[in-house]
Amino acid sequence: MKLRLEFEIIGLIYTPFETKEGMPIQSCYSNEKGRIGIFPEYSAGLKDLDNFSHVYLIYFFHKAQEKKLTVHPYLDSNPRGIFSTRAPIRPNPIGISIVKLENIDHSKAKLWVEGVDMLNKTPLLDIKPYVPHFDHRDATTGWISKSNYKITDSHISDDRF
């Protein structure tokens, strides 16, 4: 039996990316600008978000049309378990990206951000403040550290997912 939960779309993320090909695979590889439109019933929640330089966007991978438990990720040539990757075709197609917050228009419930790595009109589920003291860890990175692909190079996606 699958236990299901229901969530609401709170807005849409507008980006320059109409197709997956050529899109940055992580927000750290992107300097592209995006715009977020929050639906009016949630706009009061944006109060006090000013002066946070970065936020987490939590969103729905709306073009992930299948779900797999093993994938060939961008940073490796071997198949990897889905939970050891950020690939969108996961049991719950939820994405998280850390973007730079450039401006907020509270009266129109709009945000302008930099570093987008998701498709145009991606449905947004949540915004949370990025707080280095909460969110930074020294960490080791399993198969990624052994990959032939340099993580520090820029990486863009093809149409595999």
Next chain:
Amino acid sequence: MKLRLEFEIIGLIYTPFETKEGMPIQSCYSNEKGRIGIFPEYSAGLKDLDNFSHVYLIYFFHKAQEKKLTVHPYLDSNPRGIFSTRAPIRPNPIGISIVKLENIDHSKAKLWVEGVDMLNKTPLLDIKPYVPHFDHRDATTGWISKSNYKITDSHISDDRF
């Protein structure tokens, strides 16, 4: 009109916290151990997660019984917009925590983690690898940086949410 999305629970997070009172308010303030049981149909997705020292847990705040757009967060005495806080009583009660991955038993689909800050039997939605190169930003933190509460001190919750 509210646009709704449906997600599946992929497992449960077992923690020492039966009530909200006394629980760390962020995983960075916790050294408590937890155990995660992944439902058998998702266990293949855990492959290759070994040797990642930290993971993101994405989960459902199952005891958040209301939704508010303004809250009194733990680190401030003023009301703040929900999206500038991590409070659970948000439009979509989705939580994210970065925990230390201590062990995986693939045959039983169980994980042992350190740094839990969620209630016992919290429904899990996703696991993603934590990758410092993807996830670290130098950032400013809005109202939190002006708060009377030192972010570097340890903080535990009461029953407000």
